[in-house]
Amino acid sequence: MGGIGYDGATADGVPPSCVDGNLPLEPDAFVGRAAELDELSRALGASRLVTVTGPGGVGKSRLAARAAARCAPRDGVWRVELAALGDAEFVDHVVVEGLGLTDHTTRLPRETLLDHLAERRLLLVLDGFEHLVDACAELVADLLRRAPGLQVLAVGRRALSVAGERLVPLTPLAEDEAVRLLAVRAGQHAASAGDEEQMRELCRRLDGIPLAIELAAGRLDVLSPGQVLERLGDRFRLLTGGGRDALPRHRTLRTAIGWSHELCTPEERLLWARLSVFTGHFDLEAVEYVCGGNGLAAGDVLDVLSALLAQSVVTREETPAGARYRMLDTLRAYGTEWLEGAGDAERLARRHRDWYVGLATWCELDWFSPRQREIAARVEVDLPNLRRALEVGLTDPEEAHLGQHLAGSLWFSWVGCGRLAEGRHWLEQAVRIDSGHEQPRLKALWVLAHVTILQGDTVPALAALQECRRKAERAANPTALAYAEHRAGCLALITDDVSRAETLLRSALERYDGIGELNSNVLMARIELAMARAFQEDLPDAVRMCEDVRRVCEEHGERWARTYALYVLAYASWGEGDLAGARKLLTECLDGAHGFSDLLGSVLALELLALVTVAEGRAAEAAVLQGAADRMWPSVGLRLFGSAHYNTPHELCEARARERLGDERYEESVRLGARLGRDEAVRRALHGAAAAAPASGTAERQAAAGAPTQQPAASPAREGGETAG
Numbered sequence: 001m002g003g004i005g006y007d008g009a010t011a012d013g014v015p016p017s018c019v020d021g022n023l024p025l026e027p028d029a030f031v032g033r034a035a036e037l038d039e040l041s042r043a044l045g046a047s048r049l050v051t052v053t054g055p056g057g058v059g060k061s062r063l064a065a066r067a068a069a070r071c072a073p074r075d076g077v078w079r080v081e082l083a084a085l086g087d088a089e090f091v092d093h094v095v096v097e098g099l100g101l102t103d104h105t106t107r108l109p110r111e112t113l114l115d116h117l118a119e120r121r122l123l124l125v126l127d128g129f130e131h132l133v134d135a136c137a138e139l140v141a142d143l144l145r146r147a148p149g150l151q152v153l154a155v156g157r158r159a160l161s162v163a164g165e166r167l168v169p170l171t172p173l174a175e176d177e178a179v180r181l182l183a184v185r186a187g188q189h190a191a192s193a194g195d196e197e198q199m200r201e202l203c204r205r206l207d208g209i210p211l212a213i214e215l216a217a218g219r220l221d222v223l224s225p226g227q228v229l230e231r232l233g234d235r236f237r238l239l240t241g242g243g244r245d246a247l248p249r250h251r252t253l254r255t256a257i258g259w260s261h262e263l264c265t266p267e268e269r270l271l272w273a274r275l276s277v278f279t280g281h282f283d284l285e286a287v288e289y290v291c292g293g294n295g296l297a298a299g300d301v302l303d304v305l306s307a308l309l310a311q312s313v314v315t316r317e318e319t320p321a322g323a324r325y326r327m328l329d330t331l332r333a334y335g336t337e338w339l340e341g342a343g344d345a346e347r348l349a350r351r352h353r354d355w356y357v358g359l360a361t362w363c364e365l366d367w368f369s370p371r372q373r374e375i376a377a378r379v380e381v382d383l384p385n386l387r388r389a390l391e392v393g394l395t396d397p398e399e400a401h402l403g404q405h406l407a408g409s410l411w412f413s414w415v416g417c418g419r420l421a422e423g424r425h426w427l428e429q430a431v432r433i434d435s436g437h438e439q440p441r442l443k444a445l446w447v448l449a450h451v452t453i454l455q456g457d458t459v460p461a462l463a464a465l466q467e468c469r470r471k472a473e474r475a476a477n478p479t480a481l482a483y484a485e486h487r488a489g490c491l492a493l494i495t496d497d498v499s500r501a502e503t504l505l506r507s508a509l510e511r512y513d514g515i516g517e518l519n520s521n522v523l524m525a526r527i528e529l530a531m532a533r534a535f536q537e538d539l540p541d542a543v544r545m546c547e548d549v550r551r552v553c554e555e556h557g558e559r560w561a562r563t564y565a566l567y568v569l570a571y572a573s574w575g576e577g578d579l580a581g582a583r584k585l586l587t588e589c590l591d592g593a594h595g596f597s598d599l600l601g602s603v604l605a606l607e608l609l610a611l612v613t614v615a616e617g618r619a620a621e622a623a624v625l626q627g628a629a630d631r632m633w634p635s636v637g638l639r640l641f642g643s644a645h646y647n648t649p650h651e652l653c654e655a656r657a658r659e660r661l662g663d664e665r666y667e668e669s670v671r672l673g674a675r676l677g678r679d680e681a682v683r684r685a686l687h688g689a690a691a692a693a694p695a696s697g698t699a700e701r702q703a704a705a706g707a708p709t710q711q712p713a714a715s716p717a718r719e720g721g722e723t724a725g
Contacts, residue, residue: 350399
């Protein structure tokens with residue numbers, strides 16, 4: 001929409017959330033609103049909860065983003081868009097994701113939010129909440145009550161009605177500003193907005209609503225300003241019987257949308273309606289599959305979509321997964337009414353589901369390839385549509401097996417990209433359904449076991465594995481048997497039954513070989529077996545296995561499982577006194593895990609980097625890294641890391657750092673690390689550890705030591721297997 005945020009607009013230069021908490025804006029994209037901007041800024045200076053309200057299309061999102069960019073809270077400004085979310089149950093999940101948080105535990109997302117916000121000072125922008133007002137109001141009230149440093153800027157068509165809320169109602173543009181907007185947007189379409197009187201009359205007819213002005217400007221390349229005025233006049237009289245002065249503004253917007261809709265060709269109107277089935281971003285291939293046919297040839301979709309793009313009905317945006325399209329929420333709602341009126345909504349919902357089931361299937365297969373990072377980015381961008389496909393798939397009794405298949409196929413996103421809690425929600429829904437199709441339900445069962453093991457919730461994991469194995473044996477399903485045995489081996493590993501873990505993992509690997517299975521899961525089974533060997537003090541065998549895994553990963557371009565192989569190899573290098581080699585391996589490991597939002601892999605690498613750092617003679621920096629890791633562990637789950645085997649490297653690092661720094665300086669360095677956010681901690685570990693380390697004293701320089709001459713009782717590599725297994 002050329003840079004002004006309307007209802008449902010998320011991009012316009014403002015990402016849903018930013019690593020450093022900043023909200024970038026294009027300075028020249030914002031037209032007018034100087035007085036409103038000042039008013040909103042004053043409100044933010046006086047209240048912890050400010051809500052910008054106003055009718056659809058009036059520019060609330062952009063004004064809020066502009067005001068947020070003026071703020072400078074210590075921990076940044078974070079924007080969470082809710083317009084694309086259909087289920088109130090996921091409000092907390094989406095806010096957690098929008099804040100860049102990852103939590104592998106069984107904690108509710110609300111607990112994760114409260115823990116994260118407890119000691120932070122930040123501005124949280126909640127945009128497009130009006131269809132989720134009850135859930136959002138309850139969340140905001142709870143967060144504000146229990147997180148004293150939090151400030152909330154809400155953006156929607158109605159108030160939250162939370163105690164202490166300060167409302168900033170946004171009205172349409174003043175006439176001069178509306179005329180300026182029309183001229184700017186007409187110029188962007190290489191069209192003339194007419195003489196000043198025509199421009200003013202047109203803006204008056206549109207009541208100064210920015211979205212309506214945008215739609216009109218999008219027509220000026222084919223219609224003269226006079227023709228636009230004539231058509232608008234006819235439309236208004238038709239709908240209101242004259243008396244424009246009494247025209248409610250919400251009807252003005254609807255009228256402007258309806259007028260733009262009427263000027264579309266039949267093919268454009270048809271595509272407009274069908275596009276409303278998408279939530280959030282979508283790409284051309286999805287549009288061609290979902291919307292083509294039945295009166296709109298697939299080969300014509302691009303031309304028709306281009307026409308809607310030229311008319312500002314659809315916007316094109318750059319995302320981490322490449323160029324995508326989206327439709328503003330107001331226009332999508334209008335299209336939905338037409339789709340339902342045509343009786344085609346159910347068919348389009350099924351086609352939408354089928355496309356995203358196919359997409360997830362392809363992504364799962366392509367995960368074991370050099371395109372893993374691309375797959376992770378694509379799934380993140382497509383997550384709103386995948387959620388909608390899951391909702392449709394798991395609520396249609398006759399085709400619930402497709403929802404089960406979709407929930408299971410996304411294992412790599414739930415496990416590898418930090419979405420355990422959401423994955424568990426969908427998987428638990430999936431396994432409760434008796435779809436009559438055994439294979440997708442069995443897969444959902446072993447993926448559910450995988451997720452719950454990573455969360456440290458062993459009882460439901462065991463129940464899922466027992467059911468999966470029992471039914472797989474009855475159905476003579478060798479694939480499900482292999483995965484069930486693999487996950488049972490992982491469960492034994494994390495419960496310290498190392499001998500049984502080795503037996504199960506070797507058996508699972510034999511089953512994988514028997515059916516010709518080779519993918520990231522199989523490689524993780526090999527790494528977990530290597531860890532079982534390490535626990536039994538056979539580190540050379542563990543290294544041999546992980547070197548083999550690394551070779552296979554490099555042959556296939558696999559990056560995720562490779563990070564865990566690198567972790568084990570780094571530990572071995574440290575044990576042999578090769579600190580430079582260990583650091584190089586851990587740098588690759590940490591960069592890979594963090595890139596996938598794999599919190600467990602990241603914190604393991606940080607811990608081992610701390611041990612390497614103290615061995616290099618930089619005890620203060622090692623303590624900083626330990627403090628950063630300490631802050632991350634509560635989101636991983638203590639039950640996964642309570643063993644004496646795992647804690648040996650941590651305790652060794654702490655003992656050496658305390659000895660060289662003294663208790664006071666050690667604790668001070670740990671506190672410094674605990675103040676680092678996850679992204680900042682990773683950047684420091686990867687790029688700035690040496691430069692950021694405090695100057696070493698003489699005693700510390702003299703105490704620079706290499707690796708121990710005797711290895712601990714067991715390898716800390718154990719937990720890498722828990723992540724992937």
